[in-house]
Amino acid sequence: xxxxxxxxxxxxxxxxxxxxxxxxxxxxxxxxxxxxxxxxxxxxxxxxxxxxxxxxxxxxxxxxxxxxxxxxxxxxxxxxxxxxxxxxxxxxxxxxxxxxxxxxxxxxxxxxxxxxxxxxxxxxxxxxxxxxxxxxxxxxxxxxxxxxxxxxxxxxxxxxxxxxxxxxxxxxxxxxxxxxxxxxxxxxxxxxxxxxxxxxxxxxxxxxxxxxxxxxxxxxxxxxxxxxxxxxxxxxxxxxxxxxxxxxxxxxxxxxxxxxxxxxxxxxxxxxxxxxxxxxxxxxxxxxxxxxxxxxxxxxxxxxxxxxxxxxxxxxxxxxxxxxxxxxxxxxxxxxxxxxxxxxxxxxxxxxxxxxxxxxxxxxxxxxxxx
Amino acid sequence: xxxxxxxxxxxxxxxxxxxxxxxxxxxxxxxxxxxxxxxxxxxxxxxxxxxxxxxxxxxxxxxxxxxxxxxxxxxxxxxxxxxxxxxxxxxxxxxxxxxxxxxxxxxxxxxxxxxxxxxxxxxxxxxxxxxxxxxxxxxxxxxxxxxxxxxxxxxxxxxxxxxxxxxxxxxxxxxxxxxxxxxxxxxxxxxxxxxxxxxxxxxxxxxxxxxxxxxxxxxxxxxxxxxxxxxxxxxxxxxxxxxxxxxxxxxxxxxxxxxxxxxxxxxxxxxxxxxxxxxxxxxxxxxxxxxxxxxxxxxxxxxxxxxxxxxxxxxxxxxxxxxxxxxxxxxxxxxxxxxxxxxxxxxxxxxxxxxxxxxxxxxxxxxxxxxxxxxxxxxxxxxx
Numbered sequence: 001x002x003x004x005x006x007x008x009x010x011x012x013x014x015x016x017x018x019x020x021x022x023x024x025x026x027x028x029x030x031x032x033x034x035x036x037x038x039x040x041x042x043x044x045x046x047x048x049x050x051x052x053x054x055x056x057x058x059x060x061x062x063x064x065x066x067x068x069x070x071x072x073x074x075x076x077x078x079x080x081x082x083x084x085x086x087x088x089x090x091x092x093x094x095x096x097x098x099x100x101x102x103x104x105x106x107x108x109x110x111x112x113x114x115x116x117x118x119x120x121x122x123x124x125x126x127x128x129x130x131x132x133x134x135x136x137x138x139x140x141x142x143x144x145x146x147x148x149x150x151x152x153x154x155x156x157x158x159x160x161x162x163x164x165x166x167x168x169x170x171x172x173x174x175x176x177x178x179x180x181x182x183x184x185x186x187x188x189x190x191x192x193x194x195x196x197x198x199x200x201x202x203x204x205x206x207x208x209x210x211x212x213x214x215x216x217x218x219x220x221x222x223x224x225x226x227x228x229x230x231x232x233x234x235x236x237x238x239x240x241x242x243x244x245x246x247x248x249x250x251x252x253x254x255x256x257x258x259x260x261x262x263x264x265x266x267x268x269x270x271x272x273x274x275x276x277x278x279x280x281x282x283x284x285x286x287x288x289x290x291x292x293x294x295x296x297x298x299x300x301x302x303x304x305x306x307x308x309x310x311x312x313x314x315x316x317x318x319x320x321x322x323x324x325x326x327x328x329x330x331x332x333x334x335x336x337x338x339x340x341x342x343x344x345x346x347x348x349x350x351x352x353x354x355x356x357x358x359x360x361x362x363x364x365x366x367x368x369x370x371x
Numbered sequence: 372x373x374x375x376x377x378x379x380x381x382x383x384x385x386x387x388x389x390x391x392x393x394x395x396x397x398x399x400x401x402x403x404x405x406x407x408x409x410x411x412x413x414x415x416x417x418x419x420x421x422x423x424x425x426x427x428x429x430x431x432x433x434x435x436x437x438x439x440x441x442x443x444x445x446x447x448x449x450x451x452x453x454x455x456x457x458x459x460x461x462x463x464x465x466x467x468x469x470x471x472x473x474x475x476x477x478x479x480x481x482x483x484x485x486x487x488x489x490x491x492x493x494x495x496x497x498x499x500x501x502x503x504x505x506x507x508x509x510x511x512x513x514x515x516x517x518x519x520x521x522x523x524x525x526x527x528x529x530x531x532x533x534x535x536x537x538x539x540x541x542x543x544x545x546x547x548x549x550x551x552x553x554x555x556x557x558x559x560x561x562x563x564x565x566x567x568x569x570x571x572x573x574x575x576x577x578x579x580x581x582x583x584x585x586x587x588x589x590x591x592x593x594x595x596x597x598x599x600x601x602x603x604x605x606x607x608x609x610x611x612x613x614x615x616x617x618x619x620x621x622x623x624x625x626x627x628x629x630x631x632x633x634x635x636x637x638x639x640x641x642x643x644x645x646x647x648x649x650x651x652x653x654x655x656x657x658x659x660x661x662x663x664x665x666x667x668x669x670x671x672x673x674x675x676x677x678x679x680x681x682x683x684x685x686x687x688x689x690x691x692x693x694x695x696x697x698x699x700x701x702x703x704x705x706x707x708x709x710x711x712x713x714x715x716x717x718x719x720x721x722x723x724x725x726x727x728x729x730x731x732x733x734x735x736x737x738x739x740x741x742x743x744x745x746x747x748x749x750x751x752x753x754x755x
Contacts, residue, residue, distance in 0.1 A: 297581070299583065300580050300581050303579065303580030303583065304580050306580075307580065370616065370619065370620075371613070371615075371616025371617065371619060371620055
């Protein structure tokens with residue numbers, strides 16, 4: 001199987017799994033246990049925390065708590081920060097943020113959604129116009145999971161704080177972490193990441209927090225782990241996998257990005273332009289290429305491709321109640337283009353040969369569609 | 372005093388000489404439904420008793436029995452010897468402790484030394500003595516203590532009658548093939564035929580890759596829920612993708628669904644014959660969608676010789692939904708997976724297609740080859 005759905009999840013790194021195995025089969029102790037084994041597990045968590053944090057932030061300014069996934073991180077951030085006034089976000093958010101904002105509305109917080117540019121990045125001026133003195137939270141996705149468009153969150157956060165220094169700024173960084181080179185700036189209060197998008201396991205995530213931001217509250221109460229902010233026995237093995245997979249990713253981050261950008265452009269160049277149109281921007285994250293075969297069904301193409309040995313993602317589900325990607329709809333695409341969306345997403349272990357085979361399969365599937 | 376569940380059966384007693392046959396199947400079905408729970412099933416005249424079960428299993432036994440067709444009603448109660456002290460001991464357990472009550476005796480053993488009214492009075496008086504705050508109300512009591520004096524020196528004592536699923540034991544009315552989609556209707560249709568004693572085979576058509584595996588899994592799940600009543604073992608799926616593609620390419624768009632249904636009926640009949648089934652069952656309800664008009668039905672019936680049973684034909688959607696909820700298939704039916712991709716759905720389907728036009732359009736297809744090809748895709752999935 002040529003696996004090109006890496007924005008959905010990645011194959012766990014063999015190296016990371018092998019190194020982490022010790023914490024599954026031997027050092028399986030509870031990190032809170034006060035004997036040697038417990039201390040060893042706790043040490044692993046401390047080391048992982050330090051490493052994962054310092055890759056994108058200054059440990060003097062930011063801290064990191066482990067959670068179970070990106071969605072949990074987003075939820076904890078949003079429901080801690082937005083308790084009054086209004087909360088602003090974009091139409092291009094992942095459901096973890098978008099649906100949480102809908103819930104905020106149920107809880108009496110006014111929600112405001114900024115429109116998107118054609119590539120699913122946020123219209124920054126429109127976003128800023130929604131921010132006022134009553135805004136308690138602004139949330140902007142870092143890299144669009146649907147198109148790979150990158151929002152300049154450092155710049156957006158700075159301008160948000162200029163307008164309202166008391167507004168909390170958070171960003172969902174699930175598609176950026178371990179893939180893009182960037183540093184968190186002091187205007188960013190909260191940032192959520194996930195392990196299984198970079199070669200570690202599902203069930204592990206993290207939330208980064210600017211130390212000066214003290215309003216984060218716990219949603220799971222119990223043993224007081226993670227500084228009381230996230231109780232529950234730590235997922236030591238998952239954290240170890242996250243740590244070791246991140247070591248691999250960050251060691252070759254820029255080299256990988258350049259190689260993957262070349263693969264992405266190669267794929268696009270090989271696609272039949274009579275069949276496919278491009279939705280992903282020229283720039284943006286090299287890890288995602290979203291295209292559409294107008295008038296065809298992305299979901300059907302996805303299964304035809306699976307049968308041809310290629311796994312890709314889709315922006316739409318063949319579902320009469322919710323036929324199209326909410327995000328791409330907000331970008332202003334018409335129904336035929338929305339029907340045919342296919343998202344190809346890469347990881348460093350993909351090869352140029354795989355990409356060429358995938359392009360052939362995509363052309364073949366789109367031609368065969370409808371019999 | 373032994374805790375028992377008393378099962379009364381429904382229409383079996385009407386079946387005269389065939390009664391033994393009906394009862395045997397009923398008994399097998401009861402045993403099947405109780406598989407995995409320790410129990411004994413005993414036959415007494417006109418009743419079945421479930422006994423020798425662990426107290427904690429009683430609720431589950433009741434819920435399983437309630438789904439067996441042929442069960443008219445059931446009661447949780449006690450089997451005791453028929454002396455007054457033993458009867459009273461059980462009566463004290465099932466009797467309310469306050470409020471109004473009455474004792475209602477039924478005597479199967481006509482040689483019993485006391486008459487029913489005498490027993491009502493005697494046990495009632497003793498219960499009043501034990502619970503002074505009780506009062507007798509023979510017209511609208513809050514609680515009833517039922518005494519059933521059986522032969523062999525025993526009595527059954529219980530406080531409630533629970534309604535069973537009714538109908539006839541599955542397997543006593545031949546076998547039919549249910550065309551099951553992922554929708555709300557077809558599972559209800561299968562339920563209704565099983566209720567009349569029909570053994571139901573499941574057949575599902577899919578159009579992979581235009582429809583997804585999740586939709587197929589959903590249908591398997593529906594069949595699994597239904598099989599709690601129908602005791603079905605497996606489901607067969609058949610892929611009709613190429614048939615749809617050919618119809619889409621070669622025939623008038625407004626007939627897409629009409630023509631596909633004729634293929635489905637032909638396939639279903641062939642599978643039915645192979646499985647020893649004698650009819651087809653569908654969830655059609657008159658006028659619900661374009662293909663469920665009398666013309667649509669005529670067009671489908673024209674390609675098969677077996678009877679096609681449509682138990683929902685006169686039902687409104689709301690009535691079907693009420694039943695689906697009761698059966699427990701509704702929540703699964705409304706999961707959002709399409710059973711047919713909209714790619715092949717015409718914008719304006721023919722509502723009253725003429726048979727001559729349909730047959731003319733169908734000539735553009737190699738019907739036999741397409742049927743063979745589809746039948747070769749048949750897959751069987753266990754429901755256990």
